[in-house]
Amino acid sequence: xxxxxxPTYDDVLRIxxxxxxxxxxxxxxxxxxxxERAGVAxxxxxxxxxxxxxxxxxxxxxxxxxIEATGYASNPHARxxxxxxxxxxxxxxxxxxxxxxxxxxxxxxxxxxxxxFEVLVGQTSYSYAKEVAMIQSLRGIRPAAVMFTGVIELxxxxxxxxxxxxxxxxxxxxxxxxxxxxxxxxxxxxGAMAARRLADAGHRRVAFIGRSSGRGALRRDGFRxxxxxxxxDVVHEIGVGEITGLVDxxxxxxxxxxxxxxxxxxxCANDLLATGALIEARSRGLTVxxxxxxxxxxxxxxxxxxxxxxxxxxFDSAAIGRIAGELLLARLSDTPSAEPRRAVxxxxxxxxxx
Amino acid sequence: xxxxxxPTYDDVLRIxxxxxxxxxxxxxxxxxxxxERAGVAxxxxxxxxxxxxxxxxxxxxxxxxxIEATGYASNPHARxxxxxxxxxxxxxxxxxxxxxxxxxxxxxxxxxxxxxFEVLVGQTSYSYAKEVAMIQSLRGIRPAAVMFTGVIELxxxxxxxxxxxxxxxxxxxxxxxxxxxxxxxxxxxxGAMAARRLADAGHRRVAFIGRSSGRGALRRDGFRxxxxxxxxDVVHEIGVGEITGLVDxxxxxxxxxxxxxxxxxxxCANDLLATGALIEARSRGLTVxxxxxxxxxxxxxxxxxxxxxxxxxxFDSAAIGRIAGELLLARLSDTPSAEPRRAVxxxxxxxxxx
DNA sequence: TTGTAGGCGTTATCAG
DNA sequence: CTGATAACGCCTACAA
Numbered sequence: 001x002x003x004x005x006x007p008t009y010d011d012v013l014r015i016x017x018x019x020x021x022x023x024x025x026x027x028x029x030x031x032x033x034x035x036e037r038a039g040v041a042x043x044x045x046x047x048x049x050x051x052x053x054x055x056x057x058x059x060x061x062x063x064x065x066x067i068e069a070t071g072y073a074s075n076p077h078a079r080x081x082x083x084x085x086x087x088x089x090x091x092x093x094x095x096x097x098x099x100x101x102x103x104x105x106x107x108x109x110x111x112x113x114x115x116x117f118e119v120l121v122g123q124t125s126y127s128y129a130k131e132v133a134m135i136q137s138l139r140g141i142r143p144a145a146v147m148f149t150g151v152i153e154l155x156x157x158x159x160x161x162x163x164x165x166x167x168x169x170x171x172x173x174x175x176x177x178x179x180x181x182x183x184x185x186x187x188x189x190x191g192a193m194a195a196r197r198l199a200d201a202g203h204r205r206v207a208f209i210g211r212s213s214g215r216g217a218l219r220r221d222g223f224r225x226x227x228x229x230x231x232x233d234v235v236h237e238i239g240v241g242e243i244t245g246l247v248d249x250x251x252x253x254x255x256x257x258x259x260x261x262x263x264x265x266x267x268c269a270n271d272l273l274a275t276g277a278l279i280e281a282r283s284r285g286l287t288v289x290x291x292x293x294x295x296x297x298x299x300x301x302x303x304x305x306x307x308x309x310x311x312x313x314x315f316d317s318a319a320i321g322r323i324a325g326e327l328l329l330a331r332l333s334d335t336p337s338a339e340p341r342r343a344v345x346x347x348x349x350x351x352x353x354x
Numbered sequence: 355x356x357x358x359x360x361p362t363y364d365d366v367l368r369i370x371x372x373x374x375x376x377x378x379x380x381x382x383x384x385x386x387x388x389x390e391r392a393g394v395a396x397x398x399x400x401x402x403x404x405x406x407x408x409x410x411x412x413x414x415x416x417x418x419x420x421i422e423a424t425g426y427a428s429n430p431h432a433r434x435x436x437x438x439x440x441x442x443x444x445x446x447x448x449x450x451x452x453x454x455x456x457x458x459x460x461x462x463x464x465x466x467x468x469x470x471f472e473v474l475v476g477q478t479s480y481s482y483a484k485e486v487a488m489i490q491s492l493r494g495i496r497p498a499a500v501m502f503t504g505v506i507e508l509x510x511x512x513x514x515x516x517x518x519x520x521x522x523x524x525x526x527x528x529x530x531x532x533x534x535x536x537x538x539x540x541x542x543x544x545g546a547m548a549a550r551r552l553a554d555a556g557h558r559r560v561a562f563i564g565r566s567s568g569r570g571a572l573r574r575d576g577f578r579x580x581x582x583x584x585x586x587d588v589v590h591e592i593g594v595g596e597i598t599g600l601v602d603x604x605x606x607x608x609x610x611x612x613x614x615x616x617x618x619x620x621x622c623a624n625d626l627l628a629t630g631a632l633i634e635a636r637s638r639g640l641t642v643x644x645x646x647x648x649x650x651x652x653x654x655x656x657x658x659x660x661x662x663x664x665x666x667x668x669f670d671s672a673a674i675g676r677i678a679g680e681l682l683l684a685r686l687s688d689t690p691s692a693e694p695r696r697a698v699x700x701x702x703x704x705x706x707x708x
Numbered sequence: 709t710t711g712t713a714g715g716c717g718t719t720a721t722c723a724g
Numbered sequence: 725c726t727g728a729t730a731a732c733g734c735c736t737a738c739a740a
Contacts, residue, residue: 041726041727055726078732092726
């Protein structure tokens with residue numbers, strides 16, 4: 001699927017340059033040249049950039065003017081080499097295509113970039129092996145900090161991360177013992193919330209669909225425990241492997257029906273599964289929620305576009321990124337936050353599928 | 355939406371460390387220490403890492419053993435500072451949440467990472483101002499190359515990029531005059547393909563919904579030109595601004611109906627718009643495609659999950675990233691590809707909405 | 709095939 | 725408040 005016969009050229013709009021304002025020169029400036037122009041020593045320029053308050057106002061203004069005029073940008077490699085600190089922060093995402101993770105990483109980056117950090121995004125693909133490799137590669141990158149959209153389960157990786165000696169932020173769950181900093185949500189509570197909602201709607205015979213490891217398992221456990229307390233009967237639990245699309249939800253729902261027995265409602269550990277289940281249920285002639293209620297988790301983009309809309313448990317994933325960024329800035333500025341373990345709230349979004 | 359009352363702890367699975375295999379040490383090793391252990395000079399270790407073929411086999415094996423045992427990773431800042439080349443490649447995405455861009459960036463990174471490059475993802479948000487700022491920041495980052503999921507329209511930015519003196523890859527369109535390398539698709543052809551498909555289905559009075567700048571405009575122009583040739587009547591063209599979700603497609607479709615006049619079919623410049631339009635059409639009691647045909651572009655995740663499935667024009671976005679990575683590797687290895695301007699093919703996916 | 713000398717651009721340290 | 729000096733860790737150039 002590469003070279004076609006003969007593609008037509010696109011007549012792409014070209015916006016001309018405004019008069020004046022020459023483009024920046026080819027070879028990057030060194031701090032020395034800026035210093036020369038401003039009539040100071042290089043170190044003074046350096047100070048203006050890192051600790052402006054320690055430089056005389058007039059000197060500073062003069063230097064800033066030169067910096068502005070020349071478009072000088074310091075060489076991050078030289079800076080990192082000499083100072084031992086890099087301005088790169090690595091965010092590891094278990095699935096780069098996820099809306100939720102994307103929102104979190106986006107707000108994480110938006111919080112850090114104004115402070116001069118570059119956020120580099122890596123992907124771990126829900127795989128321990130990949131995680132090991134990525135953490136190894138951190139020894140090379142030497143970032144200022146790392147953030148994960150998840151928590152690290154493998155002991156070896158936890159130890160390796162701790163020994164990097166840089167801030168580590170875990171997210172998306174609320175473990176007792178984070179490696180370092182944490183911005184999470186209680187998946188256990190999410191499961192319990194699901195059970196409570198289904199019980200409130202009068203459903204008695206319920207089922208669970210979700211991954212049987214990681215956060216899916218945590219939601220399942222919370223669901224299971226709360227269901228028991230509420231007198232619900234968890235008829236079946238369908239475990240799924242890697243989730244790649246709605247199709248997995250359809251398959252899981254089919255597997256659920258194949259197991260037999262009456263079911264009033266199903267809690268799916270994420271909205272992709274729930275949407276797939278809902279579509280499959282409808283295509284089998286079931287009316288949702290009359291014949292079967294479906295409850296999701298995560299409030300994906302599709303959740304409110306199907307009929308009936310998917311009732312789901314949600315939280316502010318952008319806030320996770322933002323708070324993670326703020327915790328990190330606090331830590332790096334030597335005024336660390338009192339509580340480096342934050343939780344975001346869960347909320348129910350009612351849309352009619354329960 | 356932050357600190358809740360009292361979240362329950364998640365009992366996250368902890369996988370214990372396998373016996374043996376100590377974790378890596380805290381402070382990073384220097385090349386000097388590796389050299390010492392292997393009984394050679396630092397430069398020899400350096401050579402093993404960069405030009406292994408230039409080192410005696412035995413010496414090399416001995417050094418590799420030490421590297422393996424110690425987990426040595428060279429300091430990228432020192433390396434970049436001295437050699438003047440960084441292993442960072444920056445990929446700018448106009449929308450970090452887009453499936454298509456995500457796939458492209460993912461395969462771009464997958465192609466480059468085995469060769470020792472780190473791919474850093476930035477976002478330009480379809481905004482010229484943002485683009486200027488990001489390109490400025492490149493002067494600081496000094497990456498080995500830059501890739502964009504799009505083409506650069508602003509003359510000033512084109513000049514600034516060219517002057518960075520690094521490989522630049524543009525994608526997603528097929529302009530006559532790329533800055534440097536190009537892996538694109540002809541949006542003009544896509545528009546023409548849409549017109550031809552609608553004409554084939556017997557539709558005569560057609561409409562267009564899409565952005566009136568960038569690639570949307572290119573598809574519109576191709577559509578418009580081919581429609582004229584085919585004797586179709588382009589009754590209305592609805593321009594939309596930034597596209598944030600299905601809701602924009604619904605709104606545009608409503609605007610289209612408000613303009614009045616009979617319409618047989620509508621071509622939407624992307625699937626998000628098309629899906630929104632299709633949902634809105636159905637909610638107004640129209641039967642697709644009997645009362646109105648809808649044709650999309652991009653083959654989004656949702657396109658095959660609605661009823662009827664969305665007929666759309668697609669291409670292999672992962673291939674764009676892969677080819678971009680290959681072109682770049684070729685260029686950086688001093689055996690540049692003969693043709694640094696590649697096109698990917700378009701294909702129609704028939705699903706029933708036309 | 710291996711090694712020696714020196715510097716990439718910046719900032720920590722200490723002195724003025 | 726400002727400056728001189730040296731070093732961060734690696735790799736280019738040249739020499740053996």
